[in-house]
Amino acid sequence: MRRIDVPVALTVGLATVSVLVLLLSACSINVKKEKNGQDKQVDIQTPVGGIHVSKDVDVADVGLAVYPGSHLKSKDDGGGDKSANVDVSGFGYALKVVALDYQSDDPPEKLVSFYKDQLKRYGNVLVCHTSHHLQVNSSPMDMKHGSRELTCETTSGNNVELKVGTNENQHIVAVEPDGKGSTFSLVYVRTHGKDADI
Numbered sequence: 001m002r003r004i005d006v007p008v009a010l011t012v013g014l015a016t017v018s019v020l021v022l023l024l025s026a027c028s029i030n031v032k033k034e035k036n037g038q039d040k041q042v043d044i045q046t047p048v049g050g051i052h053v054s055k056d057v058d059v060a061d062v063g064l065a066v067y068p069g070s071h072l073k074s075k076d077d078g079g080g081d082k083s084a085n086v087d088v089s090g091f092g093y094a095l096k097v098v099a100l101d102y103q104s105d106d107p108p109e110k111l112v113s114f115y116k117d118q119l120k121r122y123g124n125v126l127v128c129h130t131s132h133h134l135q136v137n138s139s140p141m142d143m144k145h146g147s148r149e150l151t152c153e154t155t156s157g158n159n160v161e162l163k164v165g166t167n168e169n170q171h172i173v174a175v176e177p178d179g180k181g182s183t184f185s186l187v188y189v190r191t192h193g194k195d196a197d198i
Helices: 006-023 108-122 140-145
Strands: 003-005 028-033 039-046 049-054 083-090 093-104 126-130 135-137 159-166 169-178 181-193
Touching: 108 159, 108 169, 108 181
Parallel strands: none
Antiparallel strands: 003 135, 028 039, 039 049, 049 083, 083 093, 093 181, 126 159, 159 169, 169 181
């Protein structure tokens, strides 16, 4: 089962880009930098596929409204960004992950209620309770042997994950208590290709 830890999605994407740069010499590479010299966007095109990793994320790509009064979460202590837009395609398979992390002064219950209503337009909302940070499961191999339906990894904890869709097309909102307020992640995951179309 593939797990994508959302706060490190951009780091994983950039590491993947670095490895591919070393392995694939017959490719087109385009790197856009921020004013401080850090990579802002990396695009790699090869004869077998491509990779796009960007810190620029439009919340419209997640398909959900931002909770009123909330703001994007600042970089973590290690300097890692709290938003990512990653597209990987090749060999008849594609993966898209769009993730944004926010903070709110409101308690988790208000955010959960707001996003349950937001997510209903995509189908039945699965409510999961967990004690870990959001992990997105999207494995085409699992889809071959079982249901495409989303499931809860655990059933206890103070964090709430709201999920809707299928393994290959899912919207997720993860809400965690943070002092008197909350932090929350908005995530969209889409896979398609040979295995995902089974």
